[in-house]
Amino acid sequence: MKHRDLIACHECDVLFRKPPRLRGLVAHCSSCGANIKGVRHAGLTLERVCAVTVASLVTYLIALAFPVLALETNGITSHATLFEAVQALWQDHMHIVAAMVFCTTILFPLLELVALLYLLLPLRAGRVPRAFDAVLRLVQFVRPWGMTEVFMLGVLITIMKMVSLARVIPETSLFAFGALTLMFCVIAACDPRMLWELRDEVMNRGGAEPTVHPATANVSVIHTGFVACHCCGLVHSRSAHASDARCARCRSPLHELRPESITRTFGLLLAAALLYIPANLLPIMHTSSLGRTEDDTILGGIAYFWRSGDWPLAVIVFVASVMVPMLKLAILTLQTVTAHRGSDWRPLERAKLYRMVERIGRWSMLDIFVVSLTVALVRFGSLAQITAGPGALAFGSVVVLTMLASNAFDPRLIWKNVRCRPARAPA
Numbered sequence: 001m002k003h004r005d006l007i008a009c010h011e012c013d014v015l016f017r018k019p020p021r022l023r024g025l026v027a028h029c030s031s032c033g034a035n036i037k038g039v040r041h042a043g044l045t046l047e048r049v050c051a052v053t054v055a056s057l058v059t060y061l062i063a064l065a066f067p068v069l070a071l072e073t074n075g076i077t078s079h080a081t082l083f084e085a086v087q088a089l090w091q092d093h094m095h096i097v098a099a100m101v102f103c104t105t106i107l108f109p110l111l112e113l114v115a116l117l118y119l120l121l122p123l124r125a126g127r128v129p130r131a132f133d134a135v136l137r138l139v140q141f142v143r144p145w146g147m148t149e150v151f152m153l154g155v156l157i158t159i160m161k162m163v164s165l166a167r168v169i170p171e172t173s174l175f176a177f178g179a180l181t182l183m184f185c186v187i188a189a190c191d192p193r194m195l196w197e198l199r200d201e202v203m204n205r206g207g208a209e210p211t212v213h214p215a216t217a218n219v220s221v222i223h224t225g226f227v228a229c230h231c232c233g234l235v236h237s238r239s240a241h242a243s244d245a246r247c248a249r250c251r252s253p254l255h256e257l258r259p260e261s262i263t264r265t266f267g268l269l270l271a272a273a274l275l276y277i278p279a280n281l282l283p284i285m286h287t288s289s290l291g292r293t294e295d296d297t298i299l300g301g302i303a304y305f306w307r308s309g310d311w312p313l314a315v316i317v318f319v320a321s322v323m324v325p326m327l328k329l330a331i332l333t334l335q336t337v338t339a340h341r342g343s344d345w346r347p348l349e350r351a352k353l354y355r356m357v358e359r360i361g362r363w364s365m366l367d368i369f370v371v372s373l374t375v376a377l378v379r380f381g382s383l384a385q386i387t388a389g390p391g392a393l394a395f396g397s398v399v400v401l402t403m404l405a406s407n408a409f410d411p412r413l414i415w416k417n418v419r420c421r422p423a424r425a426p427a
């Protein structure tokens with residue numbers, strides 16, 4: 001049995017009765033302070049999201065077709081498109097790093113835009129498209145991995161890095177990526193859980209109003225006879241929750257907590273921590289110019305920026321490449337250990353730390369994007385040539401592994417043993 005009038009917080013599992021009008025509300029969980037997904041509407045209409053998605057798709061095609069930057073030195077000019085950046089890494093036998101850059105900057109953002117359009121256009125016309133569930137689950141899967149805004153910052157850092165070596169000419173694609181970064185902010189406000197609600201609205205149009213279930217607010221799903229779907233958030237009765245039960249709306253498997261969450265998070269963290277050492281010790285770039293060769297590590301690059309007076313750049317790269325991965329490793333280790341011991345220590349603070357890790361994790365890809373653009377741009381034959389080093393592979397793997405680890409961690413574990421919840425006034 002489904003309960004469409006109930007909604008569960010995706011982080012701490014507290015049950016709420018849905019407010020009568022979902023639109024225009026930004027609801028926060030009264031227990032852990034998370035934004036309640038699916039309720040948040042952010043003032044966006046379906047028309048506006050559709051228009052921005054179409055515009056983004058066109059801009060993306062422009063961004064892919066034209067060069068991002070051009071470099072001119074001694075009368076020789078070299079251009080680099082995003083595809084050429086991926087190709088340059090591939091030719092340097094950095095196949096995994098090339099695949100990472102290709103997926104995060106080309107494949108996943110494009111997939112998200114096409115899939116969103118496939119869902120939004122029929123919904124706007126009052127129809128539910130075929131394979132709605134699978135396509136929306138695809139959007140939910142690829143969204144955290146599309147990194148257009150991080151790539152944009154990577155381009156800006158590459159410009160500042162190159163400016164002392166040669167004349168840097170911004171090209172069409174740079175402006176397209178600037179526009180895309182803004183448009184993706186609008187698209188990010190369109191929560192996939194809102195689309196699940198919208199699908200229900202379209203399908204039940206003219207149907208009976210949902211009956212109000214006499215459940216009390218502010219009780220956890222665990223302490224009642226309910227279980228909430230991890231993918232779309234629909235609340236089900238526990239009687240329907242057998243070991244192989246699936247969600248009635250999105251067909252995802254139903255379980256109270258993600259299975260094996262602690263073991264998986266810990267395994268991924270261990271792998272990331274081991275790779276963090278070669279990521280900092282091995283060179284991420286080899287530079288050869290006029291017979292001289294030089295190896296650059298991440299820390300060496302930061303020191304170079306600092307010595308040459310570019311301290312804001314040194315601070316940005318230090319925060320993104322050194323501090324963020326270390327913070328992520330430390331916070332996720334704390335979360336795994338406290339969850340493993342079933343601790344009820346400072347749940348609100350731990351929930352805030354978890355949300356911070358989810359938000360900042362992607363920004364560590366910055367250095368990988370800077371390396372790929374630099375490698376594609378500096379190809380002046382015997383004059384100067386830059387290739388990617390093994391440190392780039394180790395560093396990229398650390399970023400991907402820590403993102404997978406924070407995905408594998410179930411935030412409900414933080415609240416599992418917290419009996420007395422601090423009640424806050426709903427926002």
Ligand SMILES: [Zn+2]
Nearest residue numbers: 009012029032
């Ligand atoms: Zn909550």
Ligand SMILES: [Zn+2]
Nearest residue numbers: 229232247250
């Ligand atoms: Zn579901």
